[in-house]
Amino acid sequence: MSEQLKVALIGNPNTGKSTLFNDLTGLNQKVGNFPGVTVDKKTGNAKLPNGHSVEIIDLPGIYSLYAKSRDEQIAFEVLYDRKGKLRPDLVIVVADASNLKRNLLLYTQVADLNIPVILVLNMIDVAESNGLKIDINKLSNKLGIRVVAVNARQNKGVDELKQAIADATRVATQLRTIKVEELAPELIGEISEKFAVSSPYEALQLAHQHENLSSLSSEQSDLIESLEQKHSFHSSSNQAKETVARYNFINDLLFDCVKQDESAAGETFSNRIDKVLTHRFFGLIIFVLILFLVFQSIFTFAEYPMSFIETLFLDIEQGLAKILPDGVFTNLLINGVVAGLSGVLVFLPQIVILFFFISVLEDTGYMARVTFMMDKLMRKVGLNGKSVVPLISGVACAVPAIMATRTIESWKDRVITILVTPLMSCSARLPVYTLLISLVVPETKVLGFLSLQGLALLSMYLIGFFAAIGAAWVMKRIVRSRERGYFIMELPIYRMPRWSHIGLQMYEKAKTFVTEAGKVIIAVSVILWVLSTYGPSDSMKAIDTKYETLAKTTSNNAKLLEQEKSAEKLEASYAGILGRTIEPVIKPLGYDWKIGIALITSFAAREVFVGTMATIYSVEGEGDDLVSVRQKLASAKNPETGLPVFTVATAFSLMLFYAFAMQCVSTIAIVYRETKSIKWPLIQLTYMTVLAYVASLIAFQLLK
Amino acid sequence: MNLSELAVGDCGTILDFTDQEMSVKLMEMGCLPGEQVKLEQVAPLGDPIAITVAGYKLSLRKQEAATILLKK
Structure with a gap:
């Protein structure tokens, strides 16, 4: 042939x-x-x-x-x-x-x-x-x-x-x-x-x-x-x-x-299951319980593989630093590429677990019932029953969540779902919230058993969810569409999940996430590495000379000097200059130029915030060690006023900023790909930034 | 009467449609004049509804069901 x-x-x-x-x-x-x-x-x-x-x-x-x-x-x-x-x-x-x-x-x-x-x-x-x-x-x-x-x-x-x-x-x-x-x-x-x-x-x-x-x-x-x-x-x-x-x-x-054959007719097995799973009262309770199970699993089971991946990459970074000669290339490889890669892969366990559950729920036929039960509620706010899956997925990561909107036939409903999904609290926000909450919320118990810090974290998730719902409600009135939305959908019979099919689904989602989000995050990580490593050569040289002489003259610990030097270099770098440039804009939110640098570097991915704060405040030991970062931040003082930088007002203002702002280049890229137009990612970036700015401004001005 | 007025467990036969654009989609999904439908359940929040038609279960919103006229 x-x-x-x-x-x-x-x-x-x-x-x-x-x-x-x-x-x-x-x-x-x-x-x-x-x-x-x-x-x-x-x-x-x-x-x-x-x-x-x-x-x-x-x-x-x-x-x-x-x-x-x-x-x-x-x-x-x-x-x-x-x-x-x-x-x-x-x-x-x-x-x-x-x-x-x-x-x-x-x-x-x-x-x-x-x-x-x-x-x-x-x-x-x-x-x-x-x-x-x-x-x-x-x-x-x-x-x-x-x-x-x-x-x-x-x-x-x-x-x-x-x-x-x-x-x-x-x-x-x-x-x-x-x-x-x-x-x-x-x-x-x-x-x-x-x-x-x-x-x-x-x-x-x-x-x-x-x-x-x-x-x-x-x-x-x-x-x-x-x-x-x-x-x-x-x-x-x-x-x-x-x-x-x-x-x-x-x-x-x-x-x-x-x-x-008439004798076989009668109530089918599937119909009897439906009587329970979409029951007026139990139907919703079962759905909430399933959601709870899914989130619990994402956060508990993913913890071990995530910390394994983090340690693995730290080892790789240290190993590479030993093997490779000192120099720009090594520095780029370790702090740009490998760090970027680690930032992508660390979320993989959560995404795989999430898609395990979503695939099982879809494959058994239950997801169609969730859509059926939620449609009325979702429609009230301008969404569609089918928006539920993307919104749930958004808690792990907006990238696969936005890809999951493809099942929504109505273009308007789909666009609105895409626009609001990134407001759901994704896992990249978790390190930011954890750091800031541990900084300003005391470790006390409410009513004897509820942790106050846990409640603060929970409220951040709820804020994200309600912001998504509210934004959808507003957009329903703004986005124009000539087509009519339908909800004429088959409810397939319940079946046992096909495990090999689910395995394949998980593999495909993981692969898409790594390739789609990965290439963007790595590219942006490299750019940000350049911005934070290089600066005007005069000032960079001056710092080099200053620390060379210091190293000779003082008996100070060499390691400490090295940290102070990198902090000072970051200040003088292009990222530092940018941070100072935007300071007047972010000052009303309670941020100084150092936080400004972190806002810029975490534009690729939110979790970079923690690492950048560690560098700026020249944290000893491993950069990702949360306790040491926290201690440094807690003792940080504003040089002009002498007051602590991280007050309750600043921390909450920052958390709200991260809750609402589109600090994620991969999401922008995926929205562009899914909507085939530059218009929607731009609208999204604009509305989220404005929302973040206004919310943080109000929070800071009220709390300070 | 129309399909949205049917009580849970009740059957009816499709007579006609009031919305042509919608009827094309409904007919493709097996809702044809002369076909028997049974209202199986109503979603917990009162909308949409699920019917059995042409041997399978179909869900649709009440406003869509209202475009299907039944003879009883």
């Missing part, structure tokens, strides 16, 4: 399409991007019984070829775009056998495009236990194609499917389902004359979707538009007519091929 056969998998959501994709390709798969949209493009190779291998493309789960969101659009685009690299030679339609009627709608649409097709009836076990008897041979004869029954979860029928792929011809054999031409005879005729289409249905699809197809030029699109006006074509009434015709075909087909 000169060219590898291309096979596309298409099907409704919740049909087990991705499990089947994994069964077919094993771990031999690649994740890439479709141009212009945010859906992941998954491709892989499958080995056939005849020794050939074929390329499998997993298309996004859709209910119909008429896309409801930009991401769904890609499915028709791939099937239509003849010149596209992905255009399949064969399409496998994956249908949920227990829910054939609705699943076959997509089949009839794909079949009418005249591409060779195989129908897979997945979840055949569920169909059987529901008392459905499907006559597969009859179905196959009536449709004119191979129909394969599969249980992807148990890898049953996959070999037969591979054989069917090997046997597939390059000519479409399926029988026509509905009389497409009758839907718009003249229009279909004219489009077919002017465009190279392989079927009347493709012509009709062009009429419906021409505005969204990137493979059509704008002249072509305008031409179709004018033809539509000439033949007074109404897209939505025509679609309604088509859907009714298709369901008539499906009803006739199923009447002949499927028998329902």
